[in-house]
Amino acid sequence: MTDSAPPSAPAALPAGxxxxxxxxxxxxxxVEGSLRQRFALHGYREVMTPVIELAAVLERAQEGPAAPxxxxxxxxxxxxxxxxxxxxxxxxxxxxxxAERTGAVRVFYVARAFRPPPAGRPRPAEERQAGIExxxxxxxxxxxxxxxxxxxxxxxxxxxGVRIGVADxxxxxAVLEALGVGAPAAGRLRGALAARNFxxxxxxxxxxxxxxxxxRLLADLPALRGGVEVLSRxxxxxxxxxxxxxxxxxxxxxxxxxxxxxxxxxxxxxxRDWPYYSGVVFEAxxxxxxxPVAVGGRYDGLGARFGTDRAAVGFAIxxxxxxxxxxxxxxxxxxRLGAVVVGGFGPEADTARSRRAAGIAVxxxxxxxxxxEAIADEDDWRYVVRRDGPGFSVRDRRSGERxxxxxxxxVLPSRP
Numbered sequence: 140m141t142d143s144a145p146p147s148a149p150a151a152l153p154a155g156x157x158x159x160x161x162x163x164x165x166x167x168x169x170v171e172g173s174l175r176q177r178f179a180l181h182g183y184r185e186v187m188t189p190v191i192e193l194a195a196v197l198e199r200a201q202e203g204p205a206a207p208x209x210x211x212x213x214x215x216x217x218x219x220x221x222x223x224x225x226x227x228x229x230x231x232x233x234x235x236x237x238a239e240r241t242g243a244v245r246v247f248y249v250a251r252a253f254r255p256p257p258a259g260r261p262r263p264a265e266e267r268q269a270g271i272e273x274x275x276x277x278x279x280x281x282x283x284x285x286x287x288x289x290x291x292x293x294x295x296x297x298x299x300g301v302r303i304g305v306a307d308x309x310x311x312x313a314v315l316e317a318l319g320v321g322a323p324a325a326g327r328l329r330g331a332l333a334a335r336n337f338x339x340x341x342x343x344x345x346x347x348x349x350x351x352x353x354x355r356l357l358a359d360l361p362a363l364r365g366g367v368e369v370l371s372r373x374x375x376x377x378x379x380x381x382x383x384x385x386x387x388x389x390x391x392x393x394x395x396x397x398x399x400x401x402x403x404x405x406x407x408x409x410x411r412d413w414p415y416y417s418g419v420v421f422e423a424x425x426x427x428x429x430x431p432v433a434v435g436g437r438y439d440g441l442g443a444r445f446g447t448d449r450a451a452v453g454f455a456i457x458x459x460x461x462x463x464x465x466x467x468x469x470x471x472x473x474x475r476l477g478a479v480v481v482g483g484f485g486p487e488a489d490t491a492r493s494r495r496a497a498g499i500a501v502x503x504x505x506x507x508x509x510x511x512e513a514i515a516d517e518d519d520w521r522y523v524v525r526r527d528g529p530g531f532s533v534r535d536r537r538s539g540e541r542x543x544x545x546x547x548x549x550v551l552p553s554r555p
Contacts, residue, residue, distance in 0.1 A: 155256040155264025161518070167267065167462055170296055171249050174269045174456065177292040178247040183271050186246045188228035190253075194218040200227045200415060200444050207255045209264075221253040224413060225455060226438065229272045234445035243275035244449075249458075263459070270435070270455035274442065277450035279386055282419045282437060283393030285452050289423055289433055290401040292456070297465050298425050298432075304364070304406025305391060305421040308436070310373070310383035311410065314360060317379035318353050332410040337361055352376070361408035367391060369405045390419055415441045419452070425464040432460045473537045474521035478551065479504050479511045481525035497548035522551060 152158070159167065175185070194210060197220055209221040222228050225248055233244050249269045256262040273285050286303060293301050311332070315325045324347060331339035344358045356376045363369045370384040387405070394403050411420050411434060420436030435454025442449045477500030480491050491501045502518065504511035508525060515523050515536060523534045530545045535554070544550045 153264065155262065157263075163462070166466065167458055170458060170462055170465065171269060173296045174292050175247070175249060177288075177295045178269075178271055181245070181288050181291070183245040183247040186229065186232055186248055187250065188222070188225070188232055188248065190221060190251070191219050192222055192228060192231075194220040196231065197222070197224075197227055200230065200441055201413075206413070207257075209253050209255060223252055223254040225250055225252050225268055225270060226272065226413070226415070226453060227441070229270075229453070230274075230438070230441045230451060231445045233272065233274050233451075234442040234447035234449070238447045240275075243273065245271065245273055247271040267458040268455045269458055270453060272451060272453035274449050274451040277437075277439060279390035279393055281450070281452055282390040283397060285435065285454060286390070286394045286403060286421060287397035289421075289435065289454050289456075290403070293423060293425070293433065293461070294401070296461060298461065300402075300426050302402040302424045303394075303404070303421055304409050304424065305387065305394075305403065305419060306405065306407045306409040307383050307387045307419050308410060308416050309418050310380055310387060311360070311407070313380040313383050314357065314373065314377050317377045318347075318349060318357060320347060320357075329410060332361055332408065335408070337408070361410075363405065363407040365405055367405065369407070373407075387419060411436055421454070423454075423456075425461070427464040428460050430457070430460055432457055432464060474515075474519050475500070476552070477501065477520040478522035478524045478533075478547065479515045479520050481508055481511045481523070482506045493546075494548040494551075497552065499548060499551055522547075 178185075191211075194208070195218070197208075206223055208223040211219050211221075213219055229246060229248060233240075233246065237244055247270065250267075252266050252268055253264060254262075254266070256264050271285070271288065273281055286305065290301055290303065311329070312325075315328065320328070324343065328340055328343050331337070331343060340361055341358045344354055347354070347357075349357065353376075356373075360373075363373070367388045370388050374381045374384040391403065391405070406422070409420050409422050415438045416436045417439045418437035421434070422431035423433035425432045433454055433456040435452070437450070437452040439450045440448075442451060478494060479502045480494075481504055491503055494501045500520070502514055502520060504514050508523075511523050511525070514520070521536055523536070524531050524547055526532075527543060530543050531547050532541065532543055533547060533551070534541050
């Protein structure tokens with residue numbers, strides 16, 4: 140009888156977390172480096188916020204019940220939280236530590252957020268994110284700048300076929316208010332939209348007792364996608380939504396001149412699940428993944444909850460989702476540039492140091508050539524190097540060639 144028991148408990152991990160092995164870790168770091176470079180080139184500077192925050196501080200930024208989070212206690216009995224979101228800590232930092240700044244504040248982060256996965260849904264509990272916050276300016280021009288930066292960053296990371304869906308929570312709110320939808324029903328509808336449950340949205344609309352034309356417009360609202368003509372339809376049906384439609388139309392017009400040819404358009408099904416968003420919201424989609432690789436929007440009231448009332452807009456890129464879309468194109472064709480040196484622990488240590496100084500990764504092995512070959516095969520290094528008389532013998536694992544040279548650090552980087 141075959142034993143099909145699961146792996147032993149000592150090796151188990153909590154739900155929603157995973158190990159990252161060397162190849163993927165290197166690729167993720169490369170993506171992070173690309174994004175850091177693009178953010179810096181647009182004038183953004185990196186900040187770092189703590190992984191642990193006081194729960195009361197984070198809850199100050201939320202409306203209604205606190206969001207799901209991992210909680211613990213300090214030695215004074217205060218409730219602490221592993222940050223479930225990176226916008227709130229960044230807003231706190233800017234509102235308190237950078238409150239004296241009078242001009243626009245542009246900051247970015249590369250960090251992790253932690254949220255308990257919902258029961259029955261395969262969502263990660265730990266998410267690696269890279270994002271920016273643009274604090275100070277308000278209006279469509281700032282929105283367009285941030286959307287264009289998102290396109291630029293994703294494109295620079297190697298992502299093709301970027302598509303950005305843009306909506307505005309104030310537009311949705313204006314439509315609901317104009318149609319007389321009360322607060323409890325509006326809250327249920329927003330919850331359905333944030334959960335992407337369009338069936339629940341339509342069912343909720345059907346219970347409101349609206350007229351036929353109004354009910355049809357509201358039921359179809361999350362499915363409206365396209366260009367600015369979509370906004371014209373909404374404005375014509377609900378004149379009270381005209382200001383929000385005009386702001387969104389202007390942001391799209393400005394973004395079109397800066398987005399590098401990406402597909403940026405209206406998608407009124409976009410609605411973030413954090414309640415602090417106040418205006419434009421957007422998502423970026425990429426081939427090969429079913430979830431948005433980036434999300435963002437305007438959150439003008441958040442800084443005031445920490446003592447400094449300033450407009451703000453930003454976005455966060457899901458690094459693992461972006462990597463998943465990039466992975467087939469980002470992996471090198473053949474072994475990585477680097478060498479395993481036989482006997483590098485002893486007299487060859489100086490030689491290994493000189494190669495590292497020349498920019499060649501070097502792993503050292505014992506005096507047994509078989510050990511060096513095993514390391515090169517398992518870690519996919521291109522060269523195996525060993526002392527051979529006054530010079531060195533080198534095996535190129537890419538071509539299968541063996542050759543001799545006097546100073547490998549001068550020869551290896553220039554080989555095709």
